[in-house]
Amino acid sequence: MLEGAKSIGAGTATIASAGAAIGIGNVFSSLIHSVARNPSLAKQSFGYAILGFALTEAIALFAPIMAFLILFVF
Amino acid sequence: MNQIGLVAQSPLDQFEIIPLIPMNIGNFYFSFTNPSLFMLLTLSFFLLLIFFITKKGGGNLVPNAWQSLVELLYDFVLNLVKEQIGGLSGNVKQMFFPCILVTFLFLLFCNLQGMIPYSFTVTSHFLITLALSFSIFIGITIVGFQRHGLHFFSFLLPAGVPLPLAPFLVLLELISYCFRALSLGIRLFANMMAGHSLVKILSGFAWTMLCMNEIFYFIGALGPLFIVLALTGLELGVAILQAYVFTILICIYLNDAINLH
Numbered sequence: 001m002l003e004g005a006k007s008i009g010a011g012t013a014t015i016a017s018a019g020a021a022i023g024i025g026n027v028f029s030s031l032i033h034s035v036a037r038n039p040s041l042a043k044q045s046f047g048y049a050i051l052g053f054a055l056t057e058a059i060a061l062f063a064p065i066m067a068f069l070i071l072f073v074f
Numbered sequence: 075m076n077q078i079g080l081v082a083q084s085p086l087d088q089f090e091i092i093p094l095i096p097m098n099i100g101n102f103y104f105s106f107t108n109p110s111l112f113m114l115l116t117l118s119f120f121l122l123l124i125f126f127i128t129k130k131g132g133g134n135l136v137p138n139a140w141q142s143l144v145e146l147l148y149d150f151v152l153n154l155v156k157e158q159i160g161g162l163s164g165n166v167k168q169m170f171f172p173c174i175l176v177t178f179l180f181l182l183f184c185n186l187q188g189m190i191p192y193s194f195t196v197t198s199h200f201l202i203t204l205a206l207s208f209s210i211f212i213g214i215t216i217v218g219f220q221r222h223g224l225h226f227f228s229f230l231l232p233a234g235v236p237l238p239l240a241p242f243l244v245l246l247e248l249i250s251y252c253f254r255a256l257s258l259g260i261r262l263f264a265n266m267m268a269g270h271s272l273v274k275i276l277s278g279f280a281w282t283m284l285c286m287n288e289i290f291y292f293i294g295a296l297g298p299l300f301i302v303l304a305l306t307g308l309e310l311g312v313a314i315l316q317a318y319v320f321t322i323l324i325c326i327y328l329n330d331a332i333n334l335h
Contacts, residue, residue, distance in 0.1 A: 054319040057312075058257070061264035068271065072086050 006071050013067040020060030027052040085274040089198055089267065109202065112194045116183045147182075151175045151321065158325035159332065170328060177210070178321040185266065185313035189306070198266035200259065207259035210324055218331030229334045258323060265316050269309045276302045 031049040035042045093105035124144055127133055133141045155171050181197065188195025197203055218226045230247040231240060280298035283291045 050315065051319060051322060054315050055261075058261035058264060061268045062260075064268045064271075065264050068086065068267075072084060 006074070009070040010067040013063050013070060016063035016066075017060055020056060020063070023056040024053055024060070027056060085271045085278070088194075088270060088274060091199070108194050109196050109199065112187060112196050113184070116180060116187055116196065119187075120179050120183050147179065148175070151178050154178075154322060154325055158322065159329050173213075174321060174324060177206070177324065178317055181262070181317035181320055182314060185317055186310075188266065188270065189310055189313060195266050195270055197262055198270055200263045203262045204256070204259035207262075207320075208255045211255035211258070211327070214324070214327050214331050217328065218334075221332055222334065226331070226334070229330070254327060258320065262316050262320055265312055269305075269312055273302060273305050273309060276305065 027049055031045055034045050038045075092108050094108055094111060095106040097104045097106065123140070127141050127144045137145060151174060152171065155167060155174055159167050159170065184196045187193055188198065218229070230244045230251070232243070232247075235243055276298050280295050280302060283295035283298065286292070
């Protein structure tokens with residue numbers, strides 16, 4: 001019974017990736033918009049976009065951490 | 075899955091810390107563990123790399139491949155420091171450069187070393203990344219106090235805030251400031267651990283499908299195998315990216331502490 005509850009908890013924790021996917025799509029959509037407006041700043045904008053992606057991805061990975069915690073630690 | 079002794083029992087077994095030379099002083103655990111071994115390997119790797127490039131008076135004028143690599147890394151971090159920490163003379167900026175360079179190189183080589191099969195990723199342990207981020211956070215706060223004295227607390231109240239809102243905002247800013255130490259370490263740890271666990275789980279699928287004696291599963295094992303290939307490429311990118319993000323965030327926090335917005 002505990003194993004079943006653990007699996008349900010781990011599966012539910014994965015729903016949080018939806019918000020992260022929206023966030024990352026947002027970042028890169030802004031990159032495309034800004035490069036279309038001002039192509040000469042493409043390289044610097046790409047640097048900022050990669051920074052934004054990494055920061056958003058960090059929150060995205062809290063969900064698998066919780067899933068692993070529920071599955072293997074408790 | 076128990077056919078070959080090297081198969082792990084759970085995807086998290088690769089993160090196990092094994093004391094190689096157990097040393098205990100009373101209740102303190104001073105053993106030489108496998109993270110210690112791999113940290114020593116990382117340090118020796120990039121120190122030897124830089125040493126062999128810069129001996130004999132600092133390399134050739136026309137660089138060979140290794141020297142180009144070292145110059146690339148050095149230049150990259152130098153530009154990072156110069157660009158992020160604004161408003162200071164060149165001398166003062168160079169003060170922070172060695173620390174940031176060593177942090178960046180250590181994290182870069184630690185992460186890349188974890189990509190070697192059957193090796194150990196040092197930064198996939200929360201304690202190690204938390205120790206690094208927490209100590210750097212304390213260092214940056216000390217730098218801020220050293221430069222501004224008690225005026226450093228004005229960092230917590232941005233300009234142009236109406237007075238009734240001020241106490242809540244100060245509290246919020248204080249919590250957000252203290253959370254930086256945690257988030258820096260958690261980001262690196264989460265990326266490394268999640269990436270490696272994912273690759274382990276998918277390889278487990280591919281191996282299980284490969285070992286079943288039916289031709290359908292044998293061909294079907296190509297699916298997880300290609301996903302593992304793609305994921306390993308992503309992991310390599312994430313390894314380099316996370317080292318860069320750690321370093322650039324340290325530069326941004328340093329800029330915050332020195333320039334107070």
